[in-house]
Amino acid sequence: MERKTDDAQKLWESFGHESLLRSFDEYQKFLLGKNHATFVRFENLKEFPKPVSSKIWTKIIEKERISQAGMYINEKMANQLLTEGKVKIF
Secondary structure, three states: OEEEEEEEHHHHHHHHHHHHHHHHHHHHHHHHHOOEEEEOOOOOOOOOOOOOOOHHHHHHHHHOOOOOOOOOHHHHHHHHHHHHOOOOOO
C-alpha cells in the first residue's frame, strides 16, 4: 500500500486514471470542496474466495454503517475479516 498526499488537482492528474471515479468533477464532489487530498494506492488486491456477509462485517467492526470517509481497522479486525473470507493468512 502506498499513500500519497498533495494538492487535489495534482493527485488527480497523477493517479486519477487509477480511481473508480470517472472525472475530475466527480472527484471534486467526493472531496466536498477540499483542495488537499490523499490517494491510497493498493497492490495485489484480491477478491475474497468466500463473500463476507454484512452481518459478519457489522459484528467485526462493531458499527452498523461506515461513513463515506471510511474508517481504519486494526490488525485483529483485518485478520477476522480475512478468516471469514477464507483467505489464508501466512
